[in-house]
Amino acid sequence: GAVVSQHPSRVICKSGTSVKIECRSLDFQATTMFWYRQFPKQSLMLMATSNEGSKATYEQGVEKDKFLINHASLTLSTLTVTSAHPEDSSFYICSAHLAGTPRDTQYFGPGTRLTVL
């Protein structure tokens, strides 16, 4: 149980285009989902926290207009990288919190590798 999927697993796009990444909780409802970014040989860095039906809370230094997050349902959150540039190339990972479990319990997706040419 508590499986989280991400789609796509890999995406390559041209500079200036927008890319949407989906995060789904497959067998549970997630009131809260998290988006992380991981650069090579670096830690996972929290980008934003999204709660179903409300606006995402972004971490300091993360541009909310560039990284659009939508958490439209209890099983789906999307991250859209708008006007992507090569410096946005990274590994993006989502996680979901299962309601009723401790607040620091998160289930992680397998990640999406974004390469911007």
Added chain:
Amino acid sequence: GDSVTQMEGPVTLSEEAFLTINCTYTATGYPSLFWYVQYPGEGLQLLLKATKADDKGSNKGFEATYRKETTSFHLEKGSVQVSDSAVYFCAFSTQGGSEKLVFGKGTKLTVNP
């Protein structure tokens, strides 16, 4: 600021060898501490956790003890298997209501038969 420092990899061991991956943290208050594991092609999975000083988390033969005096949470296993090959992440949850996770950079472990 909040941070986690963990042993840099990669680490390569032979099957049945003893494993230690060091982890120290900088945080305010009394965070909960975690080890996550990521197998190839999969998402991070919680391996073990400890929520207060001197607690020992354990799972699948892995252990880690919450040492507040040294702000450490070192991961150990007495006899590793090939199936333990993965990337291991040390992390803690911040306090103050948000329970955000702060991660180390990860340590890649390869166990050879």
